[in-house]
Each structure stands twice: as structure tokens, then as C-alpha cells.
Amino acid sequence: xxxxxxxxxxxxxxxxxxxxxxxxxxxxxxxxxxxxxxxxxxxxxxxxxxxxxxxxxxxxxxxxxxxxxxxxxxxxxxxxxxxxxxxxxxxxxxxxxxxxxxxxxxxxxxxxxxxxxxxxxxxxxxxxxxxxxxxxxxxxxxxxxxxxxxxxxxxxxxxxxxxxxxxxxxxxxxxxxxxxxxxxxxxxxxxxxxxxxxxxxxxxxxxxxxxxxxxxxxxxxxxxxxxxxxxxxxxxxxxxxxxxxxxxxxxxxxxxxxxxxxxxxxxxxxxxxxxxxxxxxxxxxxxxxxxxxxxxxxxxxxxxxxxxxxxxxxxxxxxxxxxxxxxxxxxxxxxxxxxxxxxxxxxxxxxxxxxxxxxxxxxxxxxxxxxxxxxxxxxxxxxxxxxxxxxxxxxxxxxxxxxxxxxxxxxxxxxxxxxxxxxxx
Numbered sequence: 001x002x003x004x005x006x007x008x009x010x011x012x013x014x015x016x017x018x019x020x021x022x023x024x025x026x027x028x029x030x031x032x033x034x035x036x037x038x039x040x041x042x043x044x045x046x047x048x049x050x051x052x053x054x055x056x057x058x059x060x061x062x063x064x065x066x067x068x069x070x071x072x073x074x075x076x077x078x079x080x081x082x083x084x085x086x087x088x089x090x091x092x093x094x095x096x097x098x099x100x101x102x103x104x105x106x107x108x109x110x111x112x113x114x115x116x117x118x119x120x121x122x123x124x125x126x127x128x129x130x131x132x133x134x135x136x137x138x139x140x141x142x143x144x145x146x147x148x149x150x151x152x153x154x155x156x157x158x159x160x161x162x163x164x165x166x167x168x169x170x171x172x173x174x175x176x177x178x179x180x181x182x183x184x185x186x187x188x189x190x191x192x193x194x195x196x197x198x199x200x201x202x203x204x205x206x207x208x209x210x211x212x213x214x215x216x217x218x219x220x221x222x223x224x225x226x227x228x229x230x231x232x233x234x235x236x237x238x239x240x241x242x243x244x245x246x247x248x249x250x251x252x253x254x255x256x257x258x259x260x261x262x263x264x265x266x267x268x269x270x271x272x273x274x275x276x277x278x279x280x281x282x283x284x285x286x287x288x289x290x291x292x293x294x295x296x297x298x299x300x301x302x303x304x305x306x307x308x309x310x311x312x313x314x315x316x317x318x319x320x321x322x323x324x325x326x327x328x329x330x331x332x333x334x335x336x337x338x339x340x341x342x343x344x345x346x347x348x349x350x351x352x353x354x355x356x357x358x359x360x361x362x363x364x365x366x367x368x369x370x371x372x373x374x375x376x377x378x379x380x381x382x383x384x385x386x387x388x389x390x391x392x393x394x395x396x397x398x399x400x401x402x403x404x405x406x407x408x409x410x411x412x413x414x415x416x417x418x419x420x421x422x423x424x425x
Contacts, residue, residue: 015203016134016143016211022189023127023147026090029182030120031154032162033097034062036174037113038254039162039272042261043171054106056387059254061110063379065117070376073122074369075224077129086126087189093119094182101172121376125369132357132364133196136214141297144354145290152283155253156276163257163272224366228424235367237417238355239374241311244410245352246375247382248318248345248403252278254383256338259396264331274335278342285346289314293350303358303420311351311418315411317344322404326397360424 037044038059045055069089077085096116103109127147135143165173197208229235256278260271289310296306321341328334356367389398 012204014207015197015200016207018192019130019134020143020147022185022192023131024150024153025185026086026123026127026189027147027150028154028157029178029185030090030093030123031151032158032174032178033093033116033182034120035155035158035253036097036162036178037062037100037109039159039257039275040166040171040174041258042268042271043166047171048106050106052387052391053384054387055258056384058106058109058113059383059387060380061113062117062120063250063376063383065114065119066121067117067373067376067380069118069121070125070372071366071369074125074129074366074372077122077126079224082126082130082133083189085122086130087186089119089122089126090182090186090189091119094179094186095119097175097182098179100175117376121372124372125366128356128364128368130196132361133198134211136211140357141290141294141350141354142287144357145286145350148349148353149283149287152279152286155279156283159257159276159279160269160272163269167269224363225424229360229363229366229370232359232423233417234359234419234423235370237413237419238352238359238367239370241410241414241418242352242371243374243378244406244413245348246378247406249349250375250379251382251386251399251403252338252342254379255386255396255399260331260335263396264334266331277335278339281339282342282346282349285343286350289347290350290354293354304418305420307351307355307358307420308415308418311348311414312411314344314347314349314351315407318342318348319404319407322400322407325400326395355418355420358420359422361422363424 041055041059044050050058073085073089093116096112096119100109100112100116103112128144131140131143131147162174165177197203197211200208256275257271260266260274261268266274293306293310297303318341321337321344324337325334325341328337352371353368356371357364360367385402386396386399389402390396
């Protein structure tokens, strides 16, 4: 922390902080593009006559595309140039956002959302691969938490802003405006971004030396040891636990506005505001838990213990709140229970999202690609499952009970298989 503060007082902004701002804003904008359909969903259901099962299929389409590209994107970023992978992906998903309002019906919506997901799928693994080059070991959890906060801030902004835009200018406006913002980001990234400190033309010698001496692994990537990776217990523990974490997150993203409107009779604008609260709390919680994890590691606790305890306690707290939601006595009680669940849940997200750098810093992009594939599979299946439960029972209660069961299984897998030690060199 002292090193970060010292470098932050230099005459120029440290270049790794500039990369951090690009990573943060990239995820922020991409979440505007993926959440906009969730916010527009109640309006589109009425306009197109979609039932809950059809809406679930449309909401899940993004994740079918999102499941295809992360592993490829992570491999390309690790092996070649993360800057180009990230820039091309951002251009593609901005283009798909732009053409979404032109979709004439459900099938076309499914197709364009799948293509959007394919573009966004390269974001996280490309960013993680670049981050493994830019950040020393002692800064990684905080760095990951800060740029991942972009996804939460994007969600927080997207819910109220999208509802206002839809109410003021029609549902098409959220796609056109967010696409324009994405194209601006791409232009700035190509003008200012860099894939590594070695490749940056204006980085200070002091910052370059600090990063290279404390990075813990060479930025040069060799041939990916697929056999070793795919036969590793800790890797599978990470992949399977990521599935459970993603199941809860993507269900909240996809269905929360509809849940608040259908179950608790909030208006469109009210649902936008109250849907943002759990994600705002999740952002603050994530940064706080990341700081706490780094402090525990610096105090001498093993990385493995820190990661396992953090996830277990976070899951336990989230489960308590999830079990309270079905019995909420008032609409605001439900909002506060949802917010509490997402607050404590952030401790598990931080443990999972940084663990790929713990166990294989040279191949963080590939590992995150595997995680993203698992997480996106959860994102593809969970909206459909929720739609079926809602259509058959007329209630969201079974959706929350399903999350609880999956978190329990995931906690057992994590504690049995996970490690915080480097296993792939």
C-alpha cells in the first residue's frame, strides 16, 4: 500500500492506474449494454406479447454467446496482444448494441443478444491477462476489486438511467445511446492503452522496475499446459465455484426489475432505483472485502486460508438473507434483504475472481476464460430456470431457494478443492 501511495504522488499518474481506469470503464459500459434489456423487459413483454418462458429464453441468449468467446479471448490475450483483443471485442459488442432495436421479433432478439455476448465474452479474460502484467502481487486483489467494481457501477447506473431513458424517449434509446458511449471508449483505448509495462512508451523507469520486480511471474507466456490445467483439482474447484457465484449474480441482473414489479408492484422507475441498491452495496462490499483480504495476507495469513474463509463466510451470510426474502412482510423489507445478500456475497466474488492469478499468474487469462465459460453457462441456464419456475408456480420463492442450495454445494466444493498457492508455473 505504501508503494501505491508513493507512486501516486509522482508528477505523472502511474500508468497502471490509467490501465485500471480503462478496465473499470470498459466493464461499466459493457454492463450498461447487457442490463438494458433486463430493464426494458417488462415493456417488451407487453409490446411483443412474450410470456415468462420466452422472456427467460431471450434473457439467456446473451450468455450462450458469452460462453463461447472467453476461453478463446483469454488464450489470444495471453499468447498475443491483450490490447487488440479487448479493443476489437469492445467494438463488436458496441455494434451489436446499436442494431438491437432493429430486431423484428423474439428470434432476432435472441440472435443479436447472443452475438453481443460473444463480443463481451473477451472482456474479463483480456483484462485479467493484461492486469497480470501490470500489477505486483501485493496490489492484485485491490486492483481486481477496483476494476470489477466497474461492472457493479455499470449495473447501478443502468437500472435507474435506463428506466428514465425508456420512460422519456422509448425503449430503443437505451441501445442507441449506450452503443455511442462504447464506440467512444474504443477510440480512447486505442489511443492510450498499453498491453504491458514493457510495451508502454512513456512509463517511468521507477514504475516499470517496481512492477517487474514484484510481479512474481514473467509477462512472457509459453505454451498453455492444458493437460495440467484440466487435471488440476484447484482449477476445477475454481471453475465449479464460479458457476455457483455466477448463478446468483446473473439471476439478480436478469430478473430483479421484473421481480420487483411483478411481486411487489413497484413502478418502472421505482424498480430501476431499487434494483440498483443491491449492486451499489455489492460494490462497496467488494472493495472493502478485497482490502481486508489483502491486509490478512500482508499480516501473514496463508492465501489459501484467506480465500476459503472469505468465501465460506460470505456464502453463509448471503444464504441467511436469501431465506428471508420469500417471507418479506413489505416490499421494502424485500429490497433490504436483497441488498444485504449482495453486500456479504461480495466477499465470495473477490475470493473467486482473484484466485486465477493466485494459482496461475502466467495463464490468468486462460484460467479466467475457463471461469467465464462456467459462469456464462450459469447465466444462460438460470434465467430459463427462473422463467419456468415463475410460469409454473406464479412465485419467485423457488428461485431464491434454488440459489441457496447451489451456494451450499459450491461452498463444499471450494473448501475441498481450492488453494491460494501457485500451482501452474
